[in-house]
Amino acid sequence: MILDFTSALLSPDDARAPAGETHACLRVLADHPPGIHLEKDCLTIAPGLQTVAADGLTEHWAIRGEGKPSREGAVHLLEHEHLLFAAWHRTDDPLEANTRDAYRDLFRAIRSRGFDYPIRIWNYFSRIHGDECGLERYQSFCIGRAKALDELDVPEESMPAATAIGTGAPGLFVYLIAAREPGRAVENPRQVSAYRYPQQYSPESPAFARATRIEGTRGPLLLLSGTASITGHESRHAGDCAAQAREVLANLDALAAVAGDDVPPPAWLRVYLRRPEDQPAVAAVLAVHYPEPPRLQWIQGDVCRRELLVEIEGVHARTS
Numbered sequence: 001m002i003l004d005f006t007s008a009l010l011s012p013d014d015a016r017a018p019a020g021e022t023h024a025c026l027r028v029l030a031d032h033p034p035g036i037h038l039e040k041d042c043l044t045i046a047p048g049l050q051t052v053a054a055d056g057l058t059e060h061w062a063i064r065g066e067g068k069p070s071r072e073g074a075v076h077l078l079e080h081e082h083l084l085f086a087a088w089h090r091t092d093d094p095l096e097a098n099t100r101d102a103y104r105d106l107f108r109a110i111r112s113r114g115f116d117y118p119i120r121i122w123n124y125f126s127r128i129h130g131d132e133c134g135l136e137r138y139q140s141f142c143i144g145r146a147k148a149l150d151e152l153d154v155p156e157e158s159m160p161a162a163t164a165i166g167t168g169a170p171g172l173f174v175y176l177i178a179a180r181e182p183g184r185a186v187e188n189p190r191q192v193s194a195y196r197y198p199q200q201y202s203p204e205s206p207a208f209a210r211a212t213r214i215e216g217t218r219g220p221l222l223l224l225s226g227t228a229s230i231t232g233h234e235s236r237h238a239g240d241c242a243a244q245a246r247e248v249l250a251n252l253d254a255l256a257a258v259a260g261d262d263v264p265p266p267a268w269l270r271v272y273l274r275r276p277e278d279q280p281a282v283a284a285v286l287a288v289h290y291p292e293p294p295r296l297q298w299i300q301g302d303v304c305r306r307e308l309l310v311e312i313e314g315v316h317a318r319t320s
């Protein structure tokens with residue numbers, strides 16, 4: 001299935017869609033009070049993200065055609081003939097139980113509509129390094145997700161690209177894009193697959209692919225998971241944000257290389273920084289790496305391991 005699908009970081013000046021054309025869209029706002037807003041043809045999520053310097057950018061995923069909004073408990077849905085946007089939001093305390101509910105509710109909702117395959121998932125919650133029953137909350141999150149996937153008979157290796165980031169705002173947000181056919185999971189030759197991480201990071205390994213490739217009418221899109229300074233399964237360059245950023249870029253390049261030589265350059269990237277003051281040093285690394293820089297958004301967020309200072313996600317796609 002080739003999808004007439006676009007992904008962009010839009011500035012307030014960008015035209016959203018050519019006049020007279022209907023699109024179903026998923027929008028993600030930063031610097032907005034946390035919440036989900038569902039209207040005809042658009043599902044808007046504000047998952048508690050804060051920019052490093054207010055940029056007014058909106059993440060925007062759109063597919064040509066009509067969208068049908070609906071609600072099922074904590075799940076908000078926008079259904080298009082070929083794609084389904086779904087978002088879950090409730091308290092993030094207790095985190096394990098709520099994560100389990102989120103994945104169970106979301107998978108039931110997408111499956112009952114014939115969209116069995118998530119192609120991209122995002123997870124945001126607060127106090128990622130806080131304690132829950134003697135475990136770090138990121139571990140509780142991984143356990144809740146693993147339990148739900150087990151109950152749902154979803155193999156870990158079938159999961160798509162994902163992001164999991166700690167925010168400063170309370171509330172668990174899990175949202176996804178689902179399709180009727182799976183995307184292609186892409187693993188990174190420089191990294192152990194997350195679902196094969198040894199137990200030292202979490203009693204239940206994280207379940208996500210390093211990237212998902214999907215075919216669009218304007219060529220392939222490569223949806224990049226949140227990518228950190230990890231090679232093998234180990235964190236690299238503790239304390240050095242510039243060296244971590246270079247490692248992240250090497251990981252992103254390796255992913256693009258195995259995804260196919262027809263994959264275009266990144267259209268946009270979102271950089272999560274644990275410490276906003278690292279922005280100039282990380283920006284300098286990106287400027288050297290990309291002669292034609294993709295559009296960038298800088299978000300203050302906590303990466304799942306304390307020593308990791310930077311994580312980058314984004315999308316490779318043709319921009320014109």
Ligand code: 3EB
Nearest residue numbers: 162163164206208226228304
């Ligand atoms: C890593 O590579 C960094 O648990 O869904 C990145 C993207 C990370 C997604 C997840 C975790 C997740 O392990 C952390």
